[in-house]
Amino acid sequence: MLSPTKFLNAAESPVKAVTIFQSATAELTRTFTVELVGGRNVLEITGLSSRVDMESPRIHGLGTDARVFDISCDTKLSGAPGARPKKNGDAVERLKLAIKAAEAERDVHRGEYDMLDNAVKSLPSETTAREMDALMDKFVERKKRAMKSVMDCEQTIAVLKKELWRLESASTGETAGRVVATILAKRACRVTFQLTYLVAGVSWQPYYDIHASTAEGKPSSEISLLYCANITQSTGEDWSDTVLTLSTANSQALRSLSVPVIEPLKVTPTPPPPSQTQPPMSRFLGVEASSSDDDDMELLVDDDEYAISGPPTTVDRSPLSLSYHVDGLVTLPSDGVAHKVLIAMLDFTAELKYVCVPCKNTSAFIEGTVKNTSEYELLAGPVSVFMDDSFVTKTSLNLISVNESFDCVIGIDTALRVTYNRKSRTEQEPERSFAERTKTTTRTITTTATNGHPFDISNLVIRDSIPLGNEEANIKVMLGKPDGLARARDREEVTVGLVGEVTEAKVRWSKVENGRGGEKDGMYEWVCVVPAGKKVQLEAEWAVKAPSNVKWEESVNADGVQK
Template sequence: MVTSSAKALSQNTTVIEADQIPIKAVKLFQSSGSAAKITRTFPLSFLRSQNEAQVVEIVHLPASVQSVDVSITSTSGSVTILDHYHTSITDVQKPPIPVTTASQALRELETERLRLEDEKRVRQQSFTFLTTYMDSLAQCKSQGQPEAAQMVTFFDEFVEIGITRSAAIAELDGKLADISNKIREETERLSKLSSDLPVKVVTVISCTSQVSVEAAELTVSYVVKQVSWKPAYDLHIAMTGNTPSPTVTLDFRCTVTQWTGENWENISLALTTANQVLQLIRLPEPKKIDISLRPSNVFHQPTNAFHRPANAPQAALFGAPAAPLSRSSVLASATASIDIPGQRPPNQAPIAQLANFPPGSPTTVVVETPEAEAPSQGVSQLISHDSKDPITHTASGNLFIPSDHAEHHVLVDSLSLRAEFMRVVVPGIDNRVYYTCEVKNTSEYVLLPGTVKTYLNDKHVSSTDIHNTELPQILECSLAVDTGVKALHNRASDALPQSVPTFTSKAMTTYTSATVLHNTYAEPIRGVIVRSSIPLPADPRITIVLKEPAGLAEIDEGSVTVKEGCLARWSTTGGRKGKQAGLFEWVCDMNPGTEVLKAVWEVCAPQHLELLEQVRP
């Protein structure tokens, strides 16, 4: 029964070359490794209403095909997909597809060669017949004998016919040689395709209604793995004299490399952070939760200097102390000015010189006690959180990306955005003052993590990275180091154990961080941002109270006035965590001359524990 069915199917098989039909769309996936979903649409005009099944074989698909989806639509009548599968032609134990079946171009070339050969044969036969007739005249074998003058005319015409015949045959020989070369090239192409694109998709369909099917379309989608891609951005800033334009252009690009074996020509390109395997929409399920007893002699020891115990008070910045807790490791992060040999910033060139922000590292205050055994996982850690919804973008135009293993920087869209220009300094890390561009993403695109190259008047001046997709997205790009503004930083501490009641066994230390700014320009400058941070307690036995800037500890957002033309606020731009991470900044308008900005905080900790400052990565 299987054999007869296979025979019946083989009598109604149609082969379609995938490389002869353009790709409709490509979607690039990024999660779980890069992959691409290719969508093709094949027109079917050979269907007929009958009970007998028909087979459509789509050949010359990439070897890296992972999975295949097939669907069919028709303008009239009902068409049903009975079965579909994909396989490698090299793995099938049967003779290969004949080239005359596998290539429409080769069939046309073979037909043209036969036509030229027939024409050459007819011309040769006709001249042979004429030659025989002239021989008979010369031997006086014909019934009517022409006059001498007629014989001369006949021979002259015979010579002209011979010359024309030779030229025509020579031209035919040239055409036959060209056709033979094209047939050889097409055969070599097919041979290469059979090795580079060895996969075929077989679809068994049936027209189940009595209505004739005039036309139908078979849509085939498949996932391939021989692809890599990543987002890339070009930020273009134009200068008018010495003033940058407030409107900038952000080119959203995608660096694509593909070696699938098939060229992506005139395609619609989409980019997504979704997983090509898992469903994008999943119904959540409640989790099983167990409650166990913790041994009385064990207390949780944090393993991360920035991970605060669940019962540690967030209000420590406001000066609310907590009860002592025994046998706990005490961790507290702090920001300090520490000189590292060989790491001091060198003298800088004028403002036109480029300089990127060097990576800053917070300083950590570590108080060590005897080790304690870590507890079992808490209940809150057992509750899983769904990942964020995937981000998908579609390029605005059709693209061409050949299979050449090269990096193609294709344009997804060009965005016009507003920019704000300012000077920024982080004196606890680097005393250099950076001239900076801050761009807020107000477009419909969520910018994916990637590298942003900044161009000032079409000259590349710096590069930065987008790390997160949280809104609002703000890009900070350094343009140059402004040597017209100088910055100096100093940090000092003063231990005052006598100010704390002796029965508490605690010592209080006051830290003062001072930043001196000097504006060497003859004119005032606006919007100088000075970023800093204060330590956060990682143990309830440590209390930190922010004294200056005055009033900043009492607010969660907004700003407080430090003095005329200068305010302080929690630093939340560019994905910074602000008060939660102890990050704050001053924003000042500076007249020519010197300004001093001061931060003061108090640290209260047990006297018998030593505070050791270390730079953390």
């Protein structure tokens, strides 16, 4: 004998907890209370998302007096006649019927309007003037009423269609999911159980807002980072007053997890490398050479002067993932729109410096080096930067672990003016009987930084590069200034005497990052202190010696080796 079925509507048992994975899936938990009879009980739970993973539903918390005997899941209700199984489905169907009724009434009044015209045309010819006047009065009145009725219907249809659009766009996804479970009870009892299941159509991505501030024009080293999540869901189920957890794990609902299989290996001879046409790496950034009878030099750069508080969040770490439990209850409708949820507000102290690369851009960028002293691992994501609550720029973060540092530009200092001037002179050596004739081009770079602030700038970094030579073309580069840089080791700071208002600065080879930079690539940087209202003048000089019939130019050495 079949047991009677108890029907439960998921919409009447709101989602209590949601865990969103970074794999477009989420685990949902609903709580139901039901009266069981002793023996066999069949429960049919409807109103679940049509994007449910049909192998995932589980029932927990039945206690010792009942157990699950059988459970199944399907989305067959999607093919049922009538309203679509989605939020506001019945209301949408009622609106569609109301629109059809209004359109039918409008068509009737249009027909009445047309019939009045035909009635006038068919009047008998013996109609008297008095009769015609009376008929025309009635005709005009009826036609005005018919036209007004048509216009009223059009207005009603427009209102109904707008409401229909609002209801249809307010929710995405359908709820044709259904779970049927057989529960065996030892005795008649009342139980409260949890139904958990996985759904697709959910995603979360981290994003950050960095807020910096100034005091009397001077940037503060204290910055705030808002760690947020963009959450989008179109499951068909609204989540109201839900406990939310964001997980970095990839849900295993749609893929299996297994230990990789090791492959057998053997040793085989390595084919010989292709012939090397490039000389070994030299000290400076490369210059390209081509044979020419013209002694003029082409430069790529002209010799011109350029002028929030939010709810706290608990972090759980496991060997497989990182989870953020947002404190407080969250409401997220199934509308397919990205909702911004605050995970945490973090305060950091940044090490500020002013950075300028005048050969590319004479702007002085305010850059902060921030150490992640929080308990949060900062996932890769977009960053919006604000200075004094005004938007500055967009950038991005790579994965930043706890106690790891990252750099971020927080603005441009318009009161720090930097100019960049390049000058060159070329000298031809006299022709000799037993030696190749050569020419020497001396390049002088003058960089001037003027501090327009009423406070000192204690850490100004100005970066530039020196070209590498080309042994194949017999082009050599000799570094003359800054004094002592040619003999310095990587990251060793050399103190250089200056002429002008600032009499001293430091210079060093730049830091090697991702295999680029430093002495091997000819990339160096000045480190200066510029007092308030003063300016510093920096000079670099090198000589390029090449055969007199070789025309050369500076170009970017993209592969990082001598050309």
